[in-house]
Amino acid sequence: MADSETPLLDELEEGPWPSFVKEMKRAAEKNEAAKDLLRQLERSYVDKVGHWKHGGIVGVKGYGGGVIGRYSDLPEEFPAVAEFHTMRVNMPSGWFYNTKKLRELCDVWDKHGSGLTNMHGATGDIILLGTSTDHLQPCFDDLAEIGFDLGGSGSDMRTPSCCVGPGRCEWACIDTLELLYDLTMTYQDQLHRPMFPYKSKMKISGCPNDCVAAVPRSDIAIVGTWRDKIRIDPVEVANYANDGLDIVQEVVMLCPTRCMTWDGKTKTLTIEDAECNRCMHCINLMPKALRPGVERGATILVGGKAPIVHGALLSWVIVPFMKIEPPYTELKELLDKIWEWWDENGKMRERLGELINRLGMRNFLKAVGLPAVPQMVKAPRANPYYFWDPEEVK
Amino acid sequence: MATRTDFGPPYFRDMLPPVIQKNYGQWKYHERIKPGLLVHVAESGDRLWTVRVGSPRLVSTDWIREVCDIADQFCDGHLRFTSRHNVEFLVSDEAKVEPLIAYLQEHGYPVGGTGHAITNPVHTQGWIHCHTPATDASGIVKAVMDELYEYFVDWKLPAYCRVSLACCLNMCGAVHCSDVAILGIHRKPPVINHDVVRAKCEIPNVIAACPTGAIRPDPKTKSLIVNEEKCMYCGNCYTMCPGMPLADPVGDGVSIWVGGKVSSARTPPKFSRLVIPYLPNNPPRWPETTAAVKNIIETWAKHARKHERMGEWIDRIGWERFFTLAGIEFKPQLIDDFTLAPETYRSTPTFKW
Numbered sequence: 126m127a128d129s130e131t132p133l134l135d136e137l138e139e140g141p142w143p144s145f146v147k148e149m150k151r152a153a154e155k156n157e158a159a160k161d162l163l164r165q166l167e168r169s170y171v172d173k174v175g176h177w178k179h180g181g182i183v184g185v186k187g188y189g190g191g192v193i194g195r196y197s198d199l200p201e202e203f204p205a206v207a208e209f210h211t212m213r214v215n216m217p218s219g220w221f222y223n224t225k226k227l228r229e230l231c232d233v234w235d236k237h238g239s240g241l242t243n244m245h246g247a248t249g250d251i252i253l254l255g256t257s258t259d260h261l262q263p264c265f266d267d268l269a270e271i272g273f274d275l276g277g278s279g280s281d282m283r284t285p286s287c288c289v290g291p292g293r294c295e296w297a298c299i300d301t302l303e304l305l306y307d308l309t310m311t312y313q314d315q316l317h318r319p320m321f322p323y324k325s326k327m328k329i330s331g332c333p334n335d336c337v338a339a340v341p342r343s344d345i346a347i348v349g350t351w352r353d354k355i356r357i358d359p360v361e362v363a364n365y366a367n368d369g370l371d372i373v374q375e376v377v378m379l380c381p382t383r384c385m386t387w388d389g390k391t392k393t394l395t396i397e398d399a400e401c402n403r404c405m406h407c408i409n410l411m412p413k414a415l416r417p418g419v420e421r422g423a424t425i426l427v428g429g430k431a432p433i434v435h436g437a438l439l440s441w442v443i444v445p446f447m448k449i450e451p452p453y454t455e456l457k458e459l460l461d462k463i464w465e466w467w468d469e470n471g472k473m474r475e476r477l478g479e480l481i482n483r484l485g486m487r488n489f490l491k492a493v494g495l496p497a498v499p500q501m502v503k504a505p506r507a508n509p510y511y512f513w514d515p516e517e518v519k
Numbered sequence: 520m521a522t523r524t525d526f527g528p529p530y531f532r533d534m535l536p537p538v539i540q541k542n543y544g545q546w547k548y549h550e551r552i553k554p555g556l557l558v559h560v561a562e563s564g565d566r567l568w569t570v571r572v573g574s575p576r577l578v579s580t581d582w583i584r585e586v587c588d589i590a591d592q593f594c595d596g597h598l599r600f601t602s603r604h605n606v607e608f609l610v611s612d613e614a615k616v617e618p619l620i621a622y623l624q625e626h627g628y629p630v631g632g633t634g635h636a637i638t639n640p641v642h643t644q645g646w647i648h649c650h651t652p653a654t655d656a657s658g659i660v661k662a663v664m665d666e667l668y669e670y671f672v673d674w675k676l677p678a679y680c681r682v683s684l685a686c687c688l689n690m691c692g693a694v695h696c697s698d699v700a701i702l703g704i705h706r707k708p709p710v711i712n713h714d715v716v717r718a719k720c721e722i723p724n725v726i727a728a729c730p731t732g733a734i735r736p737d738p739k740t741k742s743l744i745v746n747e748e749k750c751m752y753c754g755n756c757y758t759m760c761p762g763m764p765l766a767d768p769v770g771d772g773v774s775i776w777v778g779g780k781v782s783s784a785r786t787p788p789k790f791s792r793l794v795i796p797y798l799p800n801n802p803p804r805w806p807e808t809t810a811a812v813k814n815i816i817e818t819w820a821k822h823a824r825k826h827e828r829m830g831e832w833i834d835r836i837g838w839e840r841f842f843t844l845a846g847i848e849f850k851p852q853l854i855d856d857f858t859l860a861p862e863t864y865r866s867t868p869t870f871k872w
């Protein structure tokens with residue numbers, strides 16, 4: 126047997142966790158680009174640096190985003206990855222598939238690309254990893270044939286994503302899947318044609334557990350919640366206690382608002398709902414006994430972003446409660462106003478959160494027509510440097 | 520033929536198994552039966568079993584077809600993926616649950632990632648496919664998960680644990696709010712190749728791209744100068760201009776951040792905090808990094824109370840105690856001096872030794 130060309134990577138075929146190197150080798154059996162990708166990666170493992178560079182902008186007809194141009198910086202040594210572009214393909218809501226669709230997708234990708242993918246990329250798209258410039262358009266045409274469109278990249282609305290929601294989660298306070306599909310279809314233009322100062326991300330979680338990390342990872346986060354009482358099934362509560370759940374230590378003491386009491390004699394749990402902040406802890410622990418209320422909607426938060434430039438931000442509450450029902454008019458009007466304000470005022474590469482920080486939350490709220498309410502802040506300001514609109518001083 | 524555009528993703532409802540179509544939005548409760556296995560019960564009494572397995576995220580079409588074969592055999596062709604690269608097999612027939620799990624285990628799919636376990640690390644592209652990485656992504660994740668495998672397939676931890684990796688500080692991946700985040704870092708400013716800058720780069724755009732204003736024009740060379748004291752190694756200039764590479768085998772490496780969380784359960788979302796400013800890139804298995812991650816997780820598992828996430832545990836015991844328990848040396852780089860720094864300074868003499 127010939128010596129392996131990739132001794133370092135071969136070590137990553139061992140061990141219990143599934144090996145990406147095995148996957149690369151499988152693809153390499155059928156595809157030259159996958160083979161050169163493997164060889165170039167081995168080179169990176171030796172050199173301890175990457176070997177990709179930015180190049181010309183590439184794409185498909187009619188779209189400004191969805192394709193990431195990628196070029197090897199060692200094209201003579203690894204000619205099959207001289208051009209190795211990524212296509213971002215918009216996934217279905219909640220990442221639900223049937224095997225027929227997935228197989229069709231595999232067929233298209235085997236025909237046009239390396240046969241390697243990420244299921245899924247960090248934003249949520251299906252990432253088709255590696256094809257050449259002349260295959261982009263034919264690949265897109267074949268994708269369109271089987272009903273897959275491209276996602277976002279560049280300064281556009283990035284592919285939004287949502288949690289599994291009503292598809293399989295009893296805690297979903299909003300229909301995350303349907304809302305995501307509707308917003309994705311409504312904003313196809315914003316998704317496919319970069320038109321903003323920078324990227325704009327939107328994520329939808331059905332409850333404060335936030336399974337898609339909407340608060341830390343999106344400029345616009347829509348998080349399901351409720352306004353009435355947690356529904357309690359007293360018999361099931363007692364069952365949990367009888368089955369060994371330590372209600373005082375594990376539930377009542379960890380309730381952040383200390384709004385629960387437990388009567389050990391009668392095995393009765395009482396919640397002072399007005400003081401509950403809907404953190405989900407008790408519901409997470411006793412799904413059979415406790416459920417979110419029935420008057421449901423969402424909290425809207427904005428401004429989350431990664432550190433790049435002035436530091437990272439978590440999203441901030443701007444609407445404590447909004448009903449989320451088709452055709453989602455109130456939400457869409459708000460989104461339009463937010464994007465318009467950002468578009469008008471944002472500098473190049475200034476995310477929404479940074480712009481709010483620069484021009485002030487009060488300015489932002491005024492521009493989009495939202496009232497100031499205490500739910501927006503952890504605490505009021507502690508400095509006296511505030512300004513008055515002459516209109517207000519009369 | 521005019522190219523069709525703006526038709527959007529496949530409609531998810533066409534992908535749902537019949538049991539979900541029927542019980543959409545009508546789920547009543549769920550139970551965690553054992554690691555990797557959930558059952559959801561609908562108001563109608565219908566049940567849906569979910570079997571979760573970890574994937575390497577970077578997969579071939581052969582792998583996708585294999586997973587499809589499994590879903591055809593046990594799930595009438597229905598499956599989904601999670602936001603953290605796991606596959607979930609959606610089973611409506613109870614009789615198929617155990618055979619499915621047995622099949623998966625026999626064929627090397629890690630069944631787990633639910634409940635008080637480590638789930639699949641979110642990670643980025645690394646040397647596989649990005650131009651600004653300070654480290655690889657898939658390789659470290661593989662090495663770390665080989666070490667932490669038992670915590671994925673079993674319930675041995677006090678609470679959830681989310682490990683994530685981003686290979687540069689642009690951080691495409693939700694690592695900044697993870698229990699343990701592995702972040703690639705550069706430590707040297709870009710090295711300017713003046714010929715390339717002159718030939719290929721729009722100088723004003725490069726200057727504008729620098730978030731710290733470290734770049735200025737150099738009329739003498741008709742190129743650029745970087746004020747090295749101001750550079751924070753973000754790589755934005757390299758994105759704009761191939762004449763300013765900053766990858767470097769000695770400068771580049773890995774940093775470790777801990778205590779972040781995303782969910783609002785009990786306590787609000789938190790950022791991860793820097794605890795190890797630099798570990799070397801040591802492929803293919805990054806032993807320093809895997810050891811550090813394992814030590815942090817096992818220290819937490821040993822000392823935390825039930826349901827206490829990494830960051831909640833640290834908030835209770837204090838950061839100074841975290842460093843003694845984990846045996847990690849506190850380095851000067853851990854003290855913040857960026858824009859919002861003073862929020863992290865202590866203003867009370869009440870602390871632990």
Ligand code: HEM
Nearest residue numbers: 211246247248431433643644648649689690691692755758
């Ligand atoms: C100077 C700033 C940035 C540059 C030049 C940049 C560049 C890139 C590139 C080239 C890719 C594609 C990697 C590939 O597939 O080859 C990428 C992926 C990505 N970036 Fe960025 N990025 C920047 C900032 C950010 C920021 C601030 C975020 C979010 C916080 C972000 C989130 C992402 C995500 C989610 C992906 C997808 C990664 C994946 O699928 O694994 N990027 N970025």
Ligand code: HEM
Nearest residue numbers: 504505506507508509510511512513861862864865866867
């Ligand atoms: C324009 C803004 C401010 C002005 C004009 C101002 C003025 C003053 C004055 C005149 C004093 C009394 C000094 C003395 O004892 O002779 C004082 C004390 C103090 N100020 Fe301010 N201050 C300002 C902002 C702030 C802010 C923003 C804070 C804190 C968030 C603050 C915290 C204090 C404290 C803690 C004291 C000491 C009180 C004490 O010793 O009992 N000040 N300030």
Ligand code: HEM
Nearest residue numbers: 247341342430431437438685690691692693694695702776
């Ligand atoms: C521990 C070091 C950190 C790592 C490894 C890290 C990594 C990441 C990654 C990978 C993303 C991906 C976003 C996406 O896929 O959409 C991200 C986003 C983000 N990070 Fe971090 N981060 C770190 C520290 C921080 C810190 C210290 C903050 C805030 C102080 C922060 C705030 C954010 C925010 C708000 C986002 C939003 C995402 C977006 O812009 O889309 N991160 N981070």
Ligand code: SF4
Nearest residue numbers: 288294297331332336
């Ligand atoms: S965010 Fe809430 S509703 Fe959505 S899947 Fe997670 S727990 Fe369920």
Ligand code: SF4
Nearest residue numbers: 380401402404405407
């Ligand atoms: S949801 Fe949270 S705040 Fe509300 S009662 Fe339960 S534990 Fe307490």
Ligand code: SF4
Nearest residue numbers: 649651652686687691
């Ligand atoms: S984290 Fe940085 S280096 Fe890694 S894929 Fe994202 S942008 Fe590229």
Ligand code: SF4
Nearest residue numbers: 729750751753754756
């Ligand atoms: S690496 Fe970032 S901070 Fe350093 S010079 Fe380039 S753009 Fe500026």
